[in-house]
Amino acid sequence: MATTHTKSAARAMMAPSVIALLIWMAVPLAMTLYYSTLGYSLYNPISTPFVGFDNYSYFLSDPTFSAALVNTLILVVGVLCITVGGGILVALLLDQDFYGVNVVRLLVIAPFFVMPTVAALVWKNMMMNPVYGVIGQFLSSIGLQPIDWMTEVPLLSIIIIVAWQWLPFATLILLTALQSLSSDQKEAAEMDGAGALSIFWYITLPHMSRAITVVILIQTIFLLSIFAEILVTTNGGPGSQSTNLTYLVYQQAISFGDVGAASAGGIVAVILANIVAIFLVRLIGKNLDA
Amino acid sequence: MGAIRLEKVRKAFGEAVIIPELDLDIKDGEFVVFVGPSGCGKSTLLRLIAGLEDVTSGDITIDGTNATELPPAKRRLAMVFQSYALYPHMSVRKNIAFPLKMAGMDKAEIDKRVSNAAKILNLDNYIDRRPGQLSGGQRQRVAIGRAIVREPAAFLFDEPLSNLDAALRVGMRLEISELHQRLKTTMIYVTHDQVEAMTMADKIVVLHAGHIEQVGSPLELYSRPRNTFVAGFIGSPKMNLLTGAEAKKHDAATIGVRPEHIALSTSEGMWKGTVKVSEHLGSDTFLHVETALHPEPLTVRADGEFPVHYGDTVYLTPQADKIHRFDDKGLAIR
Ligand SMILES: Nc1ncnc2c1ncn2[C@@H]1O[C@H](COP(=O)(O)OP(=O)(O)OP(=O)(O)O)[C@@H](O)[C@H]1O
Ligand SMILES: [Mg+2]
Numbered sequence: 001m002a003t004t005h006t007k008s009a010a011r012a013m014m015a016p017s018v019i020a021l022l023i024w025m026a027v028p029l030a031m032t033l034y035y036s037t038l039g040y041s042l043y044n045p046i047s048t049p050f051v052g053f054d055n056y057s058y059f060l061s062d063p064t065f066s067a068a069l070v071n072t073l074i075l076v077v078g079v080l081c082i083t084v085g086g087g088i089l090v091a092l093l094l095d096q097d098f099y100g101v102n103v104v105r106l107l108v109i110a111p112f113f114v115m116p117t118v119a120a121l122v123w124k125n126m127m128m129n130p131v132y133g134v135i136g137q138f139l140s141s142i143g144l145q146p147i148d149w150m151t152e153v154p155l156l157s158i159i160i161i162v163a164w165q166w167l168p169f170a171t172l173i174l175l176t177a178l179q180s181l182s183s184d185q186k187e188a189a190e191m192d193g194a195g196a197l198s199i200f201w202y203i204t205l206p207h208m209s210r211a212i213t214v215v216i217l218i219q220t221i222f223l224l225s226i227f228a229e230i231l232v233t234t235n236g237g238p239g240s241q242s243t244n245l246t247y248l249v250y251q252q253a254i255s256f257g258d259v260g261a262a263s264a265g266g267i268v269a270v271i272l273a274n275i276v277a278i279f280l281v282r283l284i285g286k287n288l289d290a
Numbered sequence: 291m292g293a294i295r296l297e298k299v300r301k302a303f304g305e306a307v308i309i310p311e312l313d314l315d316i317k318d319g320e321f322v323v324f325v326g327p328s329g330c331g332k333s334t335l336l337r338l339i340a341g342l343e344d345v346t347s348g349d350i351t352i353d354g355t356n357a358t359e360l361p362p363a364k365r366r367l368a369m370v371f372q373s374y375a376l377y378p379h380m381s382v383r384k385n386i387a388f389p390l391k392m393a394g395m396d397k398a399e400i401d402k403r404v405s406n407a408a409k410i411l412n413l414d415n416y417i418d419r420r421p422g423q424l425s426g427g428q429r430q431r432v433a434i435g436r437a438i439v440r441e442p443a444a445f446l447f448d449e450p451l452s453n454l455d456a457a458l459r460v461g462m463r464l465e466i467s468e469l470h471q472r473l474k475t476t477m478i479y480v481t482h483d484q485v486e487a488m489t490m491a492d493k494i495v496v497l498h499a500g501h502i503e504q505v506g507s508p509l510e511l512y513s514r515p516r517n518t519f520v521a522g523f524i525g526s527p528k529m530n531l532l533t534g535a536e537a538k539k540h541d542a543a544t545i546g547v548r549p550e551h552i553a554l555s556t557s558e559g560m561w562k563g564t565v566k567v568s569e570h571l572g573s574d575t576f577l578h579v580e581t582a583l584h585p586e587p588l589t590v591r592a593d594g595e596f597p598v599h600y601g602d603t604v605y606l607t608p609q610a611d612k613i614h615r616f617d618d619k620g621l622a623i624r
Contacts, residue, residue: 182373184371184373184375185375187342187362187369187375188369188371188375188376188377188436189377189388190342190361190362190363191340191341191342191362191363191367191368191369192363192392193363193392194388194392198392202377202388207378207379209379
């Protein structure tokens with residue numbers, strides 16, 4: 001039959017790329033799993049004895065681990081709240097017709113094109129520096145004590161920087177969703193006696209729910225592995241106040257030279273990411289069918 | 291109660307004047323149909339009445355109170371859109387209940403009214419489905435249900451049946467007429483389908499480029515068109531309009547004869563012609579007959595079957611008392 005034939009042909013055609021992809025994913029994963037069972041220090045790479053689950057118990061019992069776990073979650077949730085909430089507001093604003101809306105749209109999207117390291121450095125030195133930064137200068141000029149962002153509120157600072165970078169993405173997706181809402185529906189609601197707030201709550205927001213889901217899912221994947229912003233601003237400090245899981249794994253490998261523990265951490269991070277993903281898909285993924 | 295009065299209403303989008311000053315009186319309980327060619331401003335006029343567009347100048351009075359500045363919700367009008375404009379994420383029940391919920395009505399009263407509307411419109415079987423799971427005709431009923439629960443002063447329909455297939459359209463046409471008989475509420479209905487206009491209306495308003503060409507009952511427009519535009523627009527197939535020598539004989543610049551008012555014969559008659567295309571509908575036959583009177587063929591209706599073929603010669607005789615005469619400005623001579 002034609003259909004069976006096309007199916008097997010399709011399988012044969014896809015096989016090379018599927019196999020390449022599997023190798024591409026499976027080899028690093030297998031290597032990481034393998035290293036995570038070795039006592040492998042960069043300071044003594046000659047002897048790499050098999051240690052079983054020691055690396056895991058070491059990594060998981062490290063007090064920095066629980067701190068990093070909490071930080072990771074705060075970072076993800078904080079950035080999501082700001083970008084989704086802010087994205088909806090900015091999208092609503094950009095959906096209006098006002099003079100120069102095209103220029104404003106371009107400006108709003110601009111942060112997305114700035115590299116994470118550059119963005120973080122600009123924020124650290126030109127915005128948040130208590131002496132030279134714009135925020136510090138502004139606070140001084142109105143007679144307030146400037147805040148030393150990176151030492152006083154390191155995690156919040158990173159949340160702000162990352163949210164600034166991801167706001168354009170959220171705005172863009174939400175704006176396209178907003179623009180696909182038919183004006184008939186809004187007008188029908190208007191005639192049905194709904195005010196601006198009711199229209200937003202009962203018509204606009206449900207219409208955008210799918211786009212919001214997409215934003216949350218995609219951003220979560222990227223936000224779980226934030227690294228560059230932490231490296232160039234706080235270095236995970238002070239102490240471990242702004243260390244997330246990714247940064248902790250990096251520290252284990254590079255600062256402490258402990259490849260075994262870093263690999264174990266990497267595996268833990270993968271498992272956690274999967275837990276979060278399953279949880280998210282269960283919770284909000286149903287918005288995507290229908 | 292739903293008497294609506296438009297006084298010197300004018301609408302311009304920027305430079306483009308879509309509706310030059312227009313007056314219109316709609317009595318309580320009337321079924322008024324706006325007809326006109328595409329782009330003549332029917333929807334715009336309806337949206338002005340609904341309050342979805344602001345008038346450029348003039349006044350709209352609803353039930354004696356000036357509604358020109360009122361927002362749509364305060365005008366107590368309900369609208370059924372061509373696209374139905376149902377809320378896709380709400381069930382049929384929630385869709386219908388939405389205007390009541392917005393009005394802050396209590397739960398028991400909402401339930402009562404929704405189930406009442408569902409019964410009138412036969413919506414009971416799919417009351418918990420989403421609009422996406424309904425057929426076009428069912429969606430249309432939901433849209434009407436959402437309009438009637440509010441018990442509005444008047445209903446506004448913007449080409450509500452144009453997305454339905456022919457059979458369903460006939461059915462819904464009857465349903466809407468019946469609804470009007472039952473509710474006795476004012477209805478304003480926009481269409482460019484003149485069968486809908488003729489069959490449903492108490493009063494037809496013929497629009498052309500934002501002007502009102504004529505207002506009257508369907509039969510009035512059919513038997514006494516005020517000008518050539520209305521004469522050509524109302525009636526199907528179109529009235530034959532003749533200029534030149536034949537019109538002169540009747541002291542007019544243009545004369546018009548409807549296809550159904552011309553007698554056909556194969557042997558004798560007033561005008562000789564050659565049969566072109568014939569359209570056989572079973573109940574009637576429409577012949578397109580080429581004559582020396584006019585460059586375009588005349589349309590003639592014959593009852594039942596009329597056995598002629600392409601190229602045959604026929605004779606046409608217009609009924610003398612059914613000839614419409616128009617002067618050189620296109621206005622009817624009476
Ligand atoms: N928002 C607007 N801005 C500018 N011009 C408009 C606007 N809305 C309508 N028009 C113009 O007004 C005229 C009348 O439009 P309208 O929609 O009322 O026509 P209509 O009679 O309903 O036609 P149809 O039978 O095709 O629905 C059209 O020429 C249209 O281009
Ligand atoms: Mg229209």
